[in-house]
Amino acid sequence: MFPGMFMRKPDKKAALKQLRVHVALFGGWVAAIRVAPYLLHYFSDTKDELLWCDKVLWNKCGGMMTNLIG
Numbered sequence: 001m002f003p004g005m006f007m008r009k010p011d012k013k014a015a016l017k018q019l020r021v022h023v024a025l026f027g028g029w030v031a032a033i034r035v036a037p038y039l040l041h042y043f044s045d046t047k048d049e050l051l052w053c054d055k056v057l058w059n060k061c062g063g064m065m066t067n068l069i070g
Contacts, residue, residue: 010018
């Protein structure tokens, strides 16, 4: 009826290889998202100091810039 229902399971070696690839991709995205605010601040024209306070990025004068962590 549905040919996809009766497919064979992949062997363990192929599954572990695919898992390693997916974990590496996920780690790359996490690193890119974590580094992005610092790079944007470094290349921006303003040189205010950034402080992390309770999941919100604040600049030195106390104004909230953006909520980066959901």
